[in-house]
Amino acid sequence: MIPFAVPLTGDEQGGGSQLPRLRKISKGKLDLQARYLTIGAILLFFVPTFALLTCQIFLQASSLRQETTLGPHVSLRVSYTGHAHLALPNPSPEDDTDYPDITHTKDAPQGLVSPENTTTAITISVMTPQQFVSGFSGSIPECLWRGHSLGCEYVVPRNDPFLHMRSEAVFYHGPNLCLEYHQNKTRVVKSTRKQLAVLLTMESAAYYPCFDDPVFMQAFDLEISYRREAQLPIGYLRKDHIEGWRHDALVSFEKRSDSPVYVQSNCRAQTKRDSIVRYLMTFPDLKIRSFGRCLNTEGQVNGTTESKIDIYRRHKICLVMENSIATDYVTEKLYDAFVAGCVPVYYGAPNVEDLLPDPDSIIDCRAFGSTAALRKEILRVSGNRAVWESKVAWRKRRLGQLSPAFQAQVLALTKPSVQCQLCSMLADYRAGNTSLVQQFRDGWDYRSEEQKQLESRQFLLSNFFGY
Incomplete structure (x- = not known):
């Protein structure tokens, strides 16, 4: 049987001469596809990352707006007394130590400050600004850290998440946050793992049970309060x-x-x-x-x-x-x-x-x-x-x-203001001293059981007054 045959044209008969051109076309298509794949891979990596970062910034800003626009509460008046952990000898009738000069004390011995020793400023984000008197805003002058001038600045981040991100600490008025914690489940907002959360309160746990609540307290790293085991005790003595x-x-x-x-x-x-x-x-x-x-x-x-x-x-x-x-x-x-x-x-x-x-x-x-x-x-x-x-x-x-x-x-009372003392503590932490954070954990755990029982026994004393 004679197979079916189709005659070839001259171009088809000379088809071998077209192979290089076909190879070039195929190679061009492959290069273009490779470019598309590369661009797609880049977009696949960067677009979600950019979207995630944008989302985080948006959520951060939303959280900051919620934290800093909670509405008015009772204003806090703080007596800036400073740290009370001082080792003193037992008094004796012969001890003639007189009261120190507390009327003109300053935060910094001026002779120790020099421009070349200026330390990078400490920035603290005040998350409940409506609670504080003017002393907790702006730059605090004449603060020292290890004999060097220390910049100390309290800022209100509000809608600026980047200002919040570069702060060494977030600073909360405890009673205000406690109320919002129970009403709206508001929690501490941190931007980085290195940031510390600072609680300040002059009110007792009898009115604000959050201060005896481990879930609430575990969000904090430092405490400023009347309690003597606080890292920065402040009292009502003026x-x-x-x-x-x-x-x-x-x-x-x-x-x-x-x-x-x-x-x-x-x-x-x-x-x-x-x-x-x-x-x-x-x-x-x-x-x-x-x-x-x-x-x-x-x-x-x-x-x-x-x-x-x-x-x-x-x-x-x-x-x-x-x-x-x-x-x-x-x-x-x-x-x-x-x-x-x-x-x-x-x-x-x-x-x-x-x-x-x-x-x-x-x-x-x-x-x-x-x-x-x-x-x-x-x-x-x-x-x-x-x-x-x-x-x-x-x-x-x-x-x-x-x-x-x-x-x-x-x-x-002869120590620097509580604002300066907090900045100095944060400078210590930035330099690698993490003992204060551990002290907070140990000190709070100690109080939560033994001291609460002592307070309960004291409250029972009122029974003999007949009501």
């Missing part, structure tokens, strides 16, 4: 308190009223202090006088020009009761009484003796098992000049003759 009892003339025993005085305008305290005072008022021989809105007996709550200290100066004994029971939580109420020379009947911190200038400087409610016994002690002090004067005698002693813990509180 420089003007010290100047008051050192230089103000003590009103004599004879010029003071025998009636105990109560000045309080927050009538819903968790400690039910009004109930305690109301019960004491049932003893007619005490003749308790109340000048505040709570249990007022004197009128002129809003019209009087007298300060609480002025009122205290006219009385031998004043009822000083905290709004909550918490270890180390000793507020300005006690120090106001010390300035006025009014012997305080104190109800509050279970370890108040650790913070007193002298153990005999107060009438401690814990020492009495009944209101009858407390009434008897009040009458004894107010009716005997020698006894009353023995309780205010500490005012005439030198600092070295007072308790070590009280000396530590006073000497802490």
Whole structure:
């Protein structure tokens, strides 16, 4: 069989001459495909990365807007006392250490500062700016770190995530964040692993349970608070308190009223202090006088020009009761009484003796098992000049003759401001010192069990007052 044959044209017969051109076309197509694949691979890698980064920046900005526009809350007033962990010798009658000059202390000895030693500035993002007085904004002058000038700046990032990202720490007002944590599940916002989260609070856990909540507290690395185990303890003792009892003339025993005085305008305290005072008022021989809105007996709550200290100066004994029971939580109420020379009947911190200038400087409610016994002690002090004067005698002693813990509180007032101290701590951390973060963990764990139990036992003390 003759196979079917198709005649070839001249071009087809000379097809061999077209092979190089076909190879060139095929190679060009392959090169173009390779380029497309390369570009596609690049886009496949970079587009998701860029999208992820954009998303993170957007979320970061959203979080910052939420954190910095939470609305007004109660303004925080901080007494900048500084660190209270000072090793001091036991006082003795021969110790003549006098009070340091605290009226003109500065943050930096000027002789140590030189331009060539200037350290890179520390930047701190204030995440709850509506809570702070002016001292927590802008550049803080005259801060030192290891003898060198240290730039210290508090910024409000708001909608600028890049400003937040370059900060060494994020700074939170604890009570404000605690409220938002329970209401809106608001949490601490960090941009990098190197950033530290700083909690500042002058309020007790009795009102803000977050401060005893491990889930809430584990987000933080440093604590600034009245608690003495905090990395930066700050208290309610102020420089003007010290100047008051050192230089103000003590009103004599004879010029003071025998009636105990109560000045309080927050009538819903968790400690039910009004109930305690109301019960004491049932003893007619005490003749308790109340000048505040709570249990007022004197009128002129809003019209009087007298300060609480002025009122205290006219009385031998004043009822000083905290709004909550918490270890180390000793507020300005006690120090106001010390300035006025009014012997305080104190109800509050279970370890108040650790913070007193002298153990005999107060009438401690814990020492009495009944209101009858407390009434008897009040009458004894107010009716005997020698006894009353023995309780205010500490005012005439030198600092070295007072308790070590009280000396530590006073000497802490000579330190730089709390803003500078925080910047110095962060500079230490940046230089490789991570011990403070570990100290926070250990210190908080210690308090959460033993100290809470002690506070609970102290709260039960109120039972003997009859409510």
